[in-house]
Amino acid sequence: MVSKISQRTTSGTILLPAVALWLIAQPFGGFNVVFAVAIALASIGACMSVLLSRYAPKTNRNPQAVDAAPWWREILNILDREIILASVLSFFSHVTFPAVASFLLLYARDIGVDNIGWFYAVSGTTSILARPILGKVSDNIGRRRALVACFILQALALVMLAYAANLIALMISGVLYMMGLAMSSSTTLAIAMEQANPNAAAAQWQRSLSRYR
Amino acid sequence: MATFSIALPLSNGVGALLCGSLVQWARFFWMYAIYANIAVGGLLITIVNRARLK
Numbered sequence: 001m002v003s004k005i006s007q008r009t010t011s012g013t014i015l016l017p018a019v020a021l022w023l024i025a026q027p028f029g030g031f032n033v034v035f036a037v038a039i040a041l042a043s044i045g046a047c048m049s050v051l052l053s054r055y056a057p058k059t060n061r062n063p064q065a066v067d068a069a070p071w072w073r074e075i076l077n078i079l080d081r082e083i084i085l086a087s088v089l090s091f092f093s094h095v096t097f098p099a100v101a102s103f104l105l106l107y108a109r110d111i112g113v114d115n116i117g118w119f120y121a122v123s124g125t126t127s128i129l130a131r132p133i134l135g136k137v138s139d140n141i142g143r144r145r146a147l148v149a150c151f152i153l154q155a156l157a158l159v160m161l162a163y164a165a166n167l168i169a170l171m172i173s174g175v176l177y178m179m180g181l182a183m184s185s186s187t188t189l190a191i192a193m194e195q196a197n198p199n200a201a202a203a204q205w206q207r208s209l210s211r212y213r
Numbered sequence: 214m215a216t217f218s219i220a221l222p223l224s225n226g227v228g229a230l231l232c233g234s235l236v237q238w239a240r241f242f243w244m245y246a247i248y249a250n251i252a253v254g255g256l257l258i259t260i261v262n263r264a265r266l267k
Binding site: 086087088090093094096097098099102103110143148151158180188 | 216217219220221223224225227228229231232233236241242244245246248249250251252253254255256258259260262263265266267
């Protein structure tokens with residue numbers, strides 16, 4: 001379940017750069033078309049949110065409590081010690097992602113590689129297929145081994161990218177990186193869900209209520 | 214879970230900022246080399262906290 005959520009939430013981030021590059025390269029395309037498609041997708045998302053809002057769980061609002069709390073205290077209150085480790089590991093596994101997603105286009109141009117859309121297609125497909133499979137592998141081999149494998153795959157992919165000179169090398173690096181990222185996404189989310197204290201939120205809510213009584 | 218939810222957008226923001234800065238100062242090769250070391254940093258954090266990760 002966790003890997004499926006992770007798969008769906010990140011597949012757009014990975015696949016849409018290839019779609020954008022394809023749109024830019026088309027005779028009818030260009031940057032304006034890409035922005036128009038992005039606006040259309042965001043509008044569809046907004047409409048879907050309105051349509052699906054009836055299925056969302058109801059929350060009890062207390063405007064007085066929200067207004068009374070200083071904004072900086074609300075920021076400090078969201079730091080949950082139980083899941084700091086999962087958050088730090090998620091940070092380290094995702095902080096290198098822009099180097100493989102956004103900046104790879106510039107890198108390919110710098111080293112003289114064309115048809116970079118293939119890189120996004122292959123790495124995006126790898127990510128979508130790998131997430132459910134590697135999520136199950138993570139459950140079987142344990143969180144520690146899964147994270148070790150994830151960071152080794154990412155480090156290896158980034159070193160390969162530094163030395164890459166053609167499209168094949170870039171694509172192999174992309175596949176390795178996405179396999180590592182797929183494993184870390186589902187593993188860190190699973191760790192966070194396992195280590196999060198279910199009573200912490202309730203206790204925090206009680207403290208907030210007692211402050212305003 | 215709010216702490217965990219922050220980690221992802223924060224990593225994307227910090228990662229892109231660092232990426233652009235490194236490319237500007239040290240070109241692509243060193244940017245990827247430094248990022249490989251960040252991944253090794255994640256590996257070390259995993260190994261140090263191995264008792265909490267089962």
